[in-house]
Amino acid sequence: MNNSRKIFFFLISIFVVFAGYSQTEISGQVFDDNSKKLSGATIMISKDSISSILAYGISDSDGRFQVSVKTESESLFLKVSYIGFGTFEKTVQNKSQQLEVKLLPSSEALKEVLVKSEILQQRGDTLSFSVDAFKDKNDRVIADILKKLPGIDIRPNGQIFYKDEPIQKYYIEGLDLLEGRYNLANNNLSADAVSKVEILENHQPVKVLDSLEFSERASINIKLKKDITVSGTATAGIGAAPLLWQTKITPMIFNKKRQALVTYQSNNTGSDVSREIRDFSIRLFGDEFTIDKTDWLSIQNVAEPPFSQERWLDNNVHLGSANILQRIKEDMDLKLNISYLNDYQQQDGKTQTRYFTPTDTIDVIENTNNELYLSTLQGKLTLENNADKNYFKNQLEFNGFWNANRGLIDRPDSQIKQQLENPFFGIKNNLRLLRTVGKQLITFNSNTGYTKTNQELLVQPGQFEAIFNGGDPYEEIQQLVSAKKWFTDNSAGFTKALGRFTISPKFGFSIQNQQLDTDIFLGEGDEVLDADFKNRTEFVESSVYFKNSFRFKSKDETWNLNLSTPLAFKSFDLEDDNFEEKRNLDRLIFEPRFSVDKKLSAFWEVDASAGLSYKFAEIQQLYYGFLLNGYRNLNRYNAPISEEQQQSYRGGLAYRNPLKQLFLNASYSYSFTENNLLYSSNIGENGTTILEAVILDNSSNTHSFRGGGSKYFRKLKTTFKLNASYNLSQRQQLLNNTLAEVNTKSFSLRGSVDAEISSWLIANYSGNFSTYTSGFEKSDFQQIETHQHVIDLYFYPKDNQYLSVSGEYYGNSLSENGDNYFVNLGYQFTFEKPKMDLNISWRNILNTDQFSNAYNNQYYYVESSYRLRPSQVLATLKFTL
Structure with missing residues (x-):
């Protein structure tokens, strides 16, 4: 310390x-x-x-x-x-x-400078990319443009990163319609309707804080060509085999006072439409209490392939979403974001898991067939006033899940059925108020919410015979879980500027109450009466805190320093009526954090940070009685409340030259963690795992190196991107009552090239190479290499049609059949009047029916094969609204 x-x-x-x-x-x-x-x-x-x-x-x-x-x-x-x-x-x-x-x-000067201005302009901290300069013939939606922009990286789940950091806001004409669910606009807003994509560097979303709080993150603003824009897409498709359908309609309207984006989508072609309503909102620092879904129980799943879901996802999905923004008056907006998803999915695959312990290796072979029923209703109602001198935002959010899963596992010696009912409901209200009073800015925050879940797992036949039934086989085991949580976090403070310095003290208190009831039944509903197999737990966490931050910005705005000094008194009280046990913990904690950002020149920027933080156990790591999380996983935490202390350090260097469309970044981070508890895993011969907490001081450390760059070559009309990362970690692990040091090393290299080679040929390539090595102390027990390469070629015999050919390769060094190849063909004809695309695609021409993959993690590795969608043909008509 x-x-x-x-x-x-x-x-x-x-x-x-x-x-x-x-x-x-x-x-x-x-x-x-x-x-x-x-x-x-x-x-x-x-x-x-x-x-x-x-x-x-x-x-x-x-x-x-x-x-x-x-x-x-x-x-x-x-x-x-x-x-x-x-x-x-x-x-x-x-x-x-x-x-x-x-x-x-x-x-004479006009010709040379004008060419560069058509691609990229800069005004202060705003970079404006011309959409027309990057648009190819096959680009339809704004996501097609964003993936080509230097400095921008779109991850497989759709999340947007700028200079290796996630963006914090996604605006359309300066308005935050989607509240983090920007895939809806990315995948549906026509590229023809957009004039520019603006990168707002060091963007402060709250106007009243613009000159007071420095922001390290960037945001994106989509500039439209017209003051009133009616856009969107509509798609209808049919194919075989089996019988395939695809329907999608996404109308949208944007003007100065009103924005709306509505969508209905349905398909059984493997398109994962749930990605479009994924929320990428950046939470405020210290916003610890959420209504995110908690899965206490689960069925055994098959490892999903690491490529497009259209290759393997066997689905039948329906999605409806409405996103409406109404400007009530200047700077005040009322927003509604609501969506409903209903999906039925099937999974079919085979898994071989090998566990490595200091004394033995254990193999588990499973053939798995799962049926997943997903039903989700989510929404946000937001009133926001973002003015120059005052800020007000009240957001009411709710999440409802009605999920159910069915699973069948064939093992060499048995067949196991699993049934899971997994409902969840959560609601919360978040209020944030900033008001100018004299020369001070008064702040108030309130976050209050409630969640509830009743989950049920049924496994046939029963497992862990030695523990539950004296070693004799029995018919079934049923695990019931009822969990509730309510929380409130309230604070008040002020922000004041003192020359180049800004101070922001804040006082607050928080309370979180969680209740957990669990029961286990055997056979025909006979409850296991032993106290070791039920929980009646109540956990109360309360905190009184004083958080202060000091900021400094130099006159030339090249230096930005931030020092936060939060001090909190935390109290934890755990009581279990079943065990008649109590646990208490009181701690006064100090969690300082310092960061600095320095602009070395117009192109170079350096940043560094250091911090100390504490983490205490949640109720998921605090129950006394055994809990059957999955058919072969039995957990309990009969130990004191865990305390974790972490030191973290980071340094980064970035180069950004808009004149040359070149972006580079590199960073190093180190963390050292100390914990009072160690978790012991006892792995049986059939792969059953019993996890328990053990009182034993231990530590872990992690080194991470990251680097990347992107460059747009104007004369070649080509964007090149390359990113690399290397991670090294050491930690202690109790495996089958033997203490061991587990070391892991990972390296990843991924890149992409988007090139318009000629007027009749466009080529896109993306690739990823990674290695992962793990072992005990100085000996490595497993290393794996994986390769992923995808190339797409678009041939244009005429401007209104193209022929596409794509090839994909996925391989790994562990699987005997680790080489996987895919070939796809496509043809598209564009009708000018009415404006629509006719697309005919032939997917998986080689009819590859199984994907073999392998991955490892700390003390085990998994080799799996996943049943893929067969070779199929799909014809679609896409309209631009």
Whole structure:
């Protein structure tokens, strides 16, 4: 603890010293020959006329600019350019000064600068990408454009990252219609309706905090071509075999006062429409209490293949969603986001699991057939007033799930049936208020919610005979779980600016009450009366806290420092009426965190952070009695409340050159964790696992390296992206009563190329190579390599039609049949009047019916085969609304 504080405050001292280093500031104003102020002029500074650029800036709406540069050169070369004007060049002394720049008209300069402006423009912290510059003939929706933009990365689940960090907001014409469910717009908004994609760097969504709280995250704003935009898509498709259908209609309207996006989708073609309502909202720091679904029980699943669901998902899905925003008055919006999903899925596969213990290896072979019934209703009702001097947001959110699963497992010596009823309901209200009072900003937050679930797992025949039935076989076992939770978290504070510093103290309290009742029944409903197999648990967590943050922003806005010093008194009370046991824990905790962001030049930026945090057990790790989580997993935590302390450190370097459309980033992070409990896994010969908590101090550490880059080659009309990561971790594990140190190493390299090779050929490639190695202490027991390569070719014999050919390869080093190949063909004809696409696709031409895959994790590895969809043909008509 003392060492961590010394390191923490030593880092603060280093950055404060660096903050005092001086820089040269070149500022001034740009005019044309008629003394009109020029907004958007590009100012570049280098050592001389042939050296690389040291710094650059953009003039504001008044033609003013300010560029900071740090160099030992005695002189600087200044270059100012603007569309349609001759370039201004001048050598100046390396000292802070103000200049007046006058540009003269020039038709020659117009041609060169205009080409670059058609691709990308910058205004302060806003980068504007022209959609038309990146759009190909086969691009239909805005997601097709976003995946090509340098600096942007769209992950397989649809989440958008900028410079390896998730975006915090997705706006359409400056309005947050979708509240984190932006896949609905990404996959349905026509690219023809969009003029620009804006990247809002260091974006502060709350206007009143814009000059007070520095934001490290970026947001995206979609700029439309028309003030009133009616857009969307409609799709109807049919195919075989078996009989296939696909229906989708997504109308949308956008104007200055109203936005609406409505969708209905249905298919049995393997398209996972649930991804479109996935919520990627970034939670506020300290927002610990949520109404996310908790799965206490589960059936044994098959590992899903790591590629497009259309290859393997056997589904029958219906989705309806309505998203409506109404501007009530200036800066005040009322929003409704609601969706209902109903899906039936089938899974069929084979799994071989091998467990490695310090003394033995254990193999489990399972043939699995599952039926999943999913029914979900989710919604948000939001009233938000985001004004320059005041902010108000009240959001009522609810989640309802009515899921049921059926599973059948064939093992060499038995057949096991599983039935799971898994309903869940949650509701919460979140209120945030910021109001200007004098020279202070008063803040108030309130988060209150309630969740409930009653889950039931039935397994036939019964398992764990030695524990439940004296070693004799028995007919069935039934696990019942009833869990409730209510919580409230309320705080008040203020924010005040003191010159370049901002302080934000906040006082608050929180209470969370959780109740857990579990029972086990055998045979014809006979309850297991032994106290070891039931729970009557109540867990109350309360906290009184004082959180303070200090922020500093330098005059030239190149330095941003943040120091938070939260202090909290936490109290935990656990009581179990069944065991007549009580556990109590009171702790005064201090969780400081320091971060700094420094703009070294117009292109280079560095950041670093260090923090200390504590984590205490949730009720999922606190019950005394055994709980049958799955047919071969029996858990209990008969131990004190777990306490975890973590030190974390991170440093990053980023390069962003909009003029060359080049983005690079690299980072290193380290975490060290100490825990008072260790979890013991006892693995039986048939793969049954009993998990229990053991009182034993232990530690773990993790090193992570990440790097990536993207570049757009304008002349080649090609976007190239490459990302790499390496992780190394060490932790302790109790396996079959033997203490062992488990080491893991992983490496991943993924890249993509999107190229318009000629007017008749477009090519896309994406690939991923990864390795994962795990072992005990100095000996590795398993290493796996995986490869994924996908290439798509689009041939255009005419502008209104194309032929597509795609090939896919997936392989791993562990499976005997680890090589998997797929080939697909497609043809599309575009009708101009009415505007629609006729698409005929032949998927899985090779009729590959099984996918073999393998993965490992800490002390076991799993080799699986998954039954795929057969070769099939699908014809669809897609209309652009």
